[in-house]
Amino acid sequence: MKGNVELIIDGKRLDGRKPLEMREVEMKVNVVRNADGSAYVRFGKTIAIAAVYGPTILLPKHLQEDKLLVKVRYSMLPFSVDERKSPGHDRRSIELSKVIKNALAPAIMLDEYPRAVLKVYVEIIQADGSTRVTGTNAASLALAMAGVPMKDLVTACSVGKINDTIVLDLNGIEDNNSQADMAFAMMPSKNRVTLWQMDGQLTKEEIKKMIKIASDACKKLYDMQKKAIRGAFK
Amino acid sequence: MMIEEYVREVLNKGRRIDGRRFDEYRKIIVEKDIIEKAEGSARVKLGNTEVIAGVKLNVLKPFPDTPEEGVLIVNAEFLPIAHEEYEPGPPGEDEIELARVVDRAIRESKAIKLEELCIEPSEKVWGVFIDITVINDDGNLMDAACLAATAALEVTKIPKYEEDKIIRGEYQGKLPLRAKPVIVTVAKYGRRFLVDLKKEEEEIIDTKVSIGVFDGKVCAIQKQGQGYISLRDIETILELALRKSQELKKVI
Numbered sequence: 001m002k003g004n005v006e007l008i009i010d011g012k013r014l015d016g017r018k019p020l021e022m023r024e025v026e027m028k029v030n031v032v033r034n035a036d037g038s039a040y041v042r043f044g045k046t047i048a049i050a051a052v053y054g055p056t057i058l059l060p061k062h063l064q065e066d067k068l069l070v071k072v073r074y075s076m077l078p079f080s081v082d083e084r085k086s087p088g089h090d091r092r093s094i095e096l097s098k099v100i101k102n103a104l105a106p107a108i109m110l111d112e113y114p115r116a117v118l119k120v121y122v123e124i125i126q127a128d129g130s131t132r133v134t135g136t137n138a139a140s141l142a143l144a145m146a147g148v149p150m151k152d153l154v155t156a157c158s159v160g161k162i163n164d165t166i167v168l169d170l171n172g173i174e175d176n177n178s179q180a181d182m183a184f185a186m187m188p189s190k191n192r193v194t195l196w197q198m199d200g201q202l203t204k205e206e207i208k209k210m211i212k213i214a215s216d217a218c219k220k221l222y223d224m225q226k227k228a229i230r231g232a233f234k
Numbered sequence: 235m236m237i238e239e240y241v242r243e244v245l246n247k248g249r250r251i252d253g254r255r256f257d258e259y260r261k262i263i264v265e266k267d268i269i270e271k272a273e274g275s276a277r278v279k280l281g282n283t284e285v286i287a288g289v290k291l292n293v294l295k296p297f298p299d300t301p302e303e304g305v306l307i308v309n310a311e312f313l314p315i316a317h318e319e320y321e322p323g324p325p326g327e328d329e330i331e332l333a334r335v336v337d338r339a340i341r342e343s344k345a346i347k348l349e350e351l352c353i354e355p356s357e358k359v360w361g362v363f364i365d366i367t368v369i370n371d372d373g374n375l376m377d378a379a380c381l382a383a384t385a386a387l388e389v390t391k392i393p394k395y396e397e398d399k400i401i402r403g404e405y406q407g408k409l410p411l412r413a414k415p416v417i418v419t420v421a422k423y424g425r426r427f428l429v430d431l432k433k434e435e436e437e438i439i440d441t442k443v444s445i446g447v448f449d450g451k452v453c454a455i456q457k458q459g460q461g462y463i464s465l466r467d468i469e470t471i472l473e474l475a476l477r478k479s480q481e482l483k484k485v486i
Contacts, residue, residue: 091330098327105460192462198455199338204472
């Protein structure tokens with residue numbers, strides 16, 4: 001049963017973190033040579049590589065719209081998890097691709113590229129919880145590196161409830177045994193929330209508290225993203 | 235184009251095209267047990283939106299990590315009869331998202347007592363298959379789908395199971411339940427928040443948040459669409475969803 005596994009002992013999580021502590025975060029840009037923009041983001045053992053191709057003209061013509069079409073594909077590689085995941089697009093990855101697209105789209109100036117398509121790929125190289133938010137951070141960096149006009153970066157993290165305690169940045173075992181987990185992304189400079197998902201059981205007050213924790217964490221991650229981009233132009 | 239401008243114009247004046255208040259649902263009609271062949275079923279009409287949910291039970295092998303629990307599977311199909319833009323074929327991202335959010339609301343509220351659905355540990359458990367089919371789409375499929383699923387579960391019976399065979403049409407009892415989750419989808423238009431969008435309103439409003447509620451608690455959240463909400467909107471959305479969930483619970 002969910003929620004019965006001991007995940008916090010003497011105030012410390014199994015990997016030694018305090019409840020509101022992130023795992024080690026690493027961010028790099030320009031990691032895929034061929035792509036117009038790319039990035040690598042690591043949250044502890046969760047590793048995502050994102051690459052962007054485009055904008056290019058959308059064909060066939062009848063699919064063209066008066067604004068940029070953003071296509072996102074999220075996928076977890078076969079070797080990224082304990083039991084081999086068969087390759088290809090399952091129901092989970094179809095939903096997550098859509099959710100990530102909806103997290104990124106509000107930040108992109110879609111009207112600048114009518115009749116065009118932008119392809120965003122998020123590959124989870126290794127999965128240890130919080131893969132969609134790690135991937136969203138990478139995708140946002142890749143978009144910026146591709147020179148896509150954006151209103152802001154998109155920054156994401158996860159919050160959850162384990163052993164009746166609210167925690168930041170769930171790892172795999174915490175995710176699998178959580179009482180609730182929430183994925184969250186925002187455009188930090190204007191406090192605009194672009195991704196918000198939750199499953200589990202929470203009261204309104206708990207949700208408010210978790211949103212505060214997540215948005216504070218996003219602001220720190222935002223600084224790291226900006227630093228990663230600046231580093232590429234030194 | 236003409237319709238879209240009209241819908242915007244009306245909303246900007248603080249009204250809706252069918253005269254409802256921003257926080258008002260259309261008329262909701264719930265009919266249960268409409269399909270005799272199914273172990274449970276319900277039809278929900280939200281204005282002109284119509285959804286049928288059917289529940290079938292099968293015996294299957296449990297997942298290795300939950301050897302003594304029944305299995306819940308939720309699937310959704312937008313039938314080609316439901317809207318001119320729907321085509322037959324494999325499920326698209328909207329169908330998958332709808333099914334997965336309804337699945338979450340039911341699973342996370344622990345609506346079904348899955349732990350009572352074990353026949354033989356590690357070998358045989360009941361699988362509860364909820365198939366949600368959209369008959370006519372006039373907007374707000376998410377809330378209608380969850381209502382239909384929850385209403386269908388309310389009347390679901392477990393078939394008799396003797397000598398490794400399911401005896402269809404004969405029952406051993408009701409499906410054990412503990413919660414009645416509902417989903418309230420709140421949409422944002424400018425500074426206003428609306429519930430129960432009609433199709434024409436959905437065409438111009440692209441920011442929605444679906445909130446799953448049971449017993450005054452939240453069991454699922456899904457922000458949808460290519461827009462954003464502000465941090466300070468979160469409380470307003472939660473309060474509206476919690477308030478409207480009371481009404482939805484009553485119609486099931």
